[in-house]
Amino acid sequence: xxxxxxxxxxxxxxxxxxxxxxxxxxxxxxxxxxxxxxxxxxxxxxxxxxxxxxxxxxxxxxxxxxxxxxxxxxxxxxxxxxxxxxxxxxxxxxxxxxxxxxxxxxxxxxxxxxxxxxxxxxxxxxxxxxxxxxxxxxxxxxxxxxxxxxxxxxxxxxxxxxxxxxxxxxxxxxxxxxxxxxxxxxxxxxxxxxxxxxxxxxxxxxx
Amino acid sequence: xxxxxxxxxxxxxxxxxxxxxxxxxxxxxxxxxxxxxxxxxxxxxxxxxxxxxxxxxxxxxxxxxxxxxxxxxxxxxxxxxxxxxxxxxxxxxxxxxxxxxxxxxxxxxxxxxxxxxxxxxxxxxxxxxxxxxxxxxxxxxxxxxxxxxxxxxxxxxxxxxxxxxxxxxxxxxxxxxxxxxxxxxxxxxxxxxxxxxxxxxxxxxxxxxxxxxxxxxxxxxxxxxxxxxxxxxxxxxxxxxxxxxxxxxxxxxxxxxxxxxxxxxxxxxxxxxxxxxxxxxxxxxxxxxxxxxxxxxxxxxxxxxxxxxxxxxxxxxxxxxxxxxxxxxxxxxxxxxxxxxxxxxxxxxxxxxxxxxxxxxxxxxxxxxxxxxxxxxxxxxxxxxxxxxxxxxxxxxxxxxxxxxxxxxxxxxxxxxxxxxxxxxxxxxxxxxxxxxxxxxxxxxxxxxxxxxxxxxxxxxxxxxxxxxxxxxxxxxxxxxxxxxxxxxxxxxxxxxxxxxxxxxxxxxxxxxxxxxxxxxxxxxxxxxxxxxxxxxxx
Numbered sequence: 219x220x221x222x223x224x225x226x227x228x229x230x231x232x233x234x235x236x237x238x239x240x241x242x243x244x245x246x247x248x249x250x251x252x253x254x255x256x257x258x259x260x261x262x263x264x265x266x267x268x269x270x271x272x273x274x275x276x277x278x279x280x281x282x283x284x285x286x287x288x289x290x291x292x293x294x295x296x297x298x299x300x301x302x303x304x305x306x307x308x309x310x311x312x313x314x315x316x317x318x319x320x321x322x323x324x325x326x327x328x329x330x331x332x333x334x335x336x337x338x339x340x341x342x343x344x345x346x347x348x349x350x351x352x353x354x355x356x357x358x359x360x361x362x363x364x365x366x367x368x369x370x371x372x373x374x375x376x377x378x379x380x381x382x383x384x385x386x387x388x389x390x391x392x393x394x395x396x397x398x399x400x401x402x403x404x405x406x407x408x409x410x411x412x413x414x415x416x417x418x419x420x421x422x423x424x425x
Numbered sequence: 426x427x428x429x430x431x432x433x434x435x436x437x438x439x440x441x442x443x444x445x446x447x448x449x450x451x452x453x454x455x456x457x458x459x460x461x462x463x464x465x466x467x468x469x470x471x472x473x474x475x476x477x478x479x480x481x482x483x484x485x486x487x488x489x490x491x492x493x494x495x496x497x498x499x500x501x502x503x504x505x506x507x508x509x510x511x512x513x514x515x516x517x518x519x520x521x522x523x524x525x526x527x528x529x530x531x532x533x534x535x536x537x538x539x540x541x542x543x544x545x546x547x548x549x550x551x552x553x554x555x556x557x558x559x560x561x562x563x564x565x566x567x568x569x570x571x572x573x574x575x576x577x578x579x580x581x582x583x584x585x586x587x588x589x590x591x592x593x594x595x596x597x598x599x600x601x602x603x604x605x606x607x608x609x610x611x612x613x614x615x616x617x618x619x620x621x622x623x624x625x626x627x628x629x630x631x632x633x634x635x636x637x638x639x640x641x642x643x644x645x646x647x648x649x650x651x652x653x654x655x656x657x658x659x660x661x662x663x664x665x666x667x668x669x670x671x672x673x674x675x676x677x678x679x680x681x682x683x684x685x686x687x688x689x690x691x692x693x694x695x696x697x698x699x700x701x702x703x704x705x706x707x708x709x710x711x712x713x714x715x716x717x718x719x720x721x722x723x724x725x726x727x728x729x730x731x732x733x734x735x736x737x738x739x740x741x742x743x744x745x746x747x748x749x750x751x752x753x754x755x756x757x758x759x760x761x762x763x764x765x766x767x768x769x770x771x772x773x774x775x776x777x778x779x780x781x782x783x784x785x786x787x788x789x790x791x792x793x794x795x796x797x798x799x800x801x802x803x804x805x806x807x808x809x810x811x812x813x814x815x816x817x818x819x820x821x822x823x824x825x826x827x828x829x830x831x832x833x834x835x836x837x838x839x840x841x842x843x844x845x846x847x848x849x850x851x852x853x854x855x856x857x858x859x860x861x862x863x864x865x866x867x868x869x870x871x872x873x874x875x876x877x878x879x880x881x882x883x884x885x886x887x888x889x890x891x892x893x894x895x896x897x898x899x900x901x902x903x904x905x906x907x908x909x910x911x912x913x914x915x916x917x918x919x920x921x922x923x924x925x926x927x928x929x930x931x932x933x934x935x936x937x938x939x940x941x942x943x944x945x946x947x948x949x950x951x952x953x954x955x956x957x958x959x960x961x962x963x964x
């Protein structure tokens with residue numbers, strides 16, 4: 219067992235900033251949707267939602283740069299290795315006190331399920347939200363110049379809203395799964411401080 | 426004593442934290458920056474400036490002209506006009522080409538859209554059934570009594586009604602001057618039309634103050650800025666003609682047929698005819714917020730900026746029930762009034778409803794209203810309500826916007842056999858056959874239609890009708906404009922406006938149910954998993 223910096227400074231900043239931005243966008247988004255939230259007031263909620271969207275996009279650009287320059291993007295490549303074991307762990311093993319089937323390592327921080335989930339988050343949910351959000355924002359221009367029918371806006375809105383609901387569900391599952399570490403707060407602490415206790419791993423340590 | 430200059434203090438943990446907090450809340454601060462600033466002054470005070478400038482433009486003192494010294498015979502309007510025409514020799518010709526004179530307009534190649542001809546409304550119904558003499562009090566001419574009026578006679582043009590600046594000029598039956606008016610005095614003090622000149626007719630449309638237009642009435646002359654930012658003397662102090670600019674005496678206006686001018690900007694500086702759109706002065710992007718500005722594409726300025734009409738002291742007529750007219754007491758007509766002195770019943774009109782501070786109805790509108798004429802064949806719809814001038818437009822119509830309207834409801838006489846509206850003879854003495862004299866619809870309609878030269882089956886019924894009046898005056902101060910959520914909510918002002926997806930209004934329950942179902946299932950799954958973990962597991 220040894221203590222290592224598992225999450226670098228930028229990674230942590232990116233994670234928490236993204237969390238904050240998405241949370242606020244959820245609140246403002248559901249307020250303008252008319253689902254009974256009255257936190258900011260409609261006009262401010264709309265303005266805020268749009269400003270946050272631009273902030274999030276900027277953050278994503280930096281994050282993409284970071285992923286590629288550091289090579290960290292490789293951590294998110296989905297794999298089937300140990301996938302079955304991971305599923306079995308969450309479905310039964312975890313209740314029996316079985317050991318975690320995948321060891322974390324500096325070069326492989328994510329288990330196969332996390333890889334699939336975060337990969338999906340990055341290449342599916344976020345792009346869908348960004349695209350539909352942009353189409354939503356520029357719909358008046360598209361309607362005006364390309365003659366997009368009113369039904370198009372409805373489709374855009376429905377996809378955007380379903381994406382938002384999906385994000386809420388993702389968030390709930392994500393937060394819950396952080397509690398499955400050694401203690402319920404182990405994983406969150408690691409994400410805050412960057413430090414995590416890792417078991418020694420001969421394979422990765424040698425390569 | 427001046428404060429000593431502040432020295433920058435060394436960065437402390439607290440300051441660093443404050444900076445970080447500031448960065449995080451930057452979006453909030455930016456959002457707040459888009460909120461409109463509260464008004465600092467109650468009015469613009471430009472009224473005096475505008476009117477001093479206007480009086481400077483006068484280059485002639487009409488009281489010095491010999492020909493205007495008179496004396497003019499009482500009621501001899503044409504004599505005054507002849508005097509005017511000695512210098513302004515083209516003026517009458519110009520006026521005679523306008524609808525202020527002809528009271529008739531052609532539309533899409535069809536004639537008869539005008540009050541002197543076949544147009545039908547649901548206030549006084551129509552003038553051609555023998556009511557011309559009474560209604561012509563508002564005609565810009567002298568002697569318009571009936572069909573025999575000579576529309577080519579220049580001396581019959583009434584210059585004074587528009588150009589009087591004394592406020593003493595008054596017209597009577599057939600548009601002739603009140604014999605008590607000193608025509609010479611009025612003629613010597615002519616000038617450009619002000620609110621009053623237009624108002625003597627346009628404030629009183631439908632037979633009384635505020636009756637017809639919900640957004641124009643006599644109270645505008647003394648209105649506070651909150652009633653009308655443009656015309657109030659506490660506001661911009663503008664005159665009608667500042668927007669309804671004229672070109673060779675043709676005053677700009679929608680005029681039944683010309684679509685409300687949607688041209689965004691004048692074609693060239695000083696172009697006079699395009700000022701009727703808000704954008705001509707305010708541009709098409711007057712808000713600080715880009716999103717608010719984009720509403721301009723589909724929402725008329727008036728929709729948000731005139732939150733209610735009839736905001737002055739005068740209520741406007743919203744319902745006129747001709748079917749209930751003619752109740753008599755001891756063989757005579759009578760009136761009933763509400764606590765404020767407004768007629769709730771009059772034998773000559775029937776029951777009436779008056780309202781102040783009314784929320785408009787909202788309708789897609791591209792500037793075209795399809796008016797009904799007495800010769801048009803009408804199919805009464807299933808709900809029994811005929812809309813006399815339905816608005817044209819839809820979301821997909823690039824020229825249409827959501828506009829505020831006053832809906833005027835009524836019942837009025839109809840010929841169920843010929844399926845046409847009828848023009849009864851209403852204004853006349855006992856024994857003339859006029860409805861207000863003899864209380865007999867059959868005779869009054871028979872007479873009216875004969876005078877109009879139109880067929881009548883001899884049978885009448887009453888049908889429900891609606892008329893749409895675009896609301897465009899009585900613009901409120903910006904802080905009274907509609908808030909976003911008046912429309913962007915489930916049961917908002919645009920609940921009935923069809924054809925498009927509206928944020929905040931159209932959250933289809935199916936989609937939201939699906940979303941909430943997804944969240945519930947997740948919570949359920951997580952809950953069960955967590956429960957088993959805490960009761961059975963070690964992790």
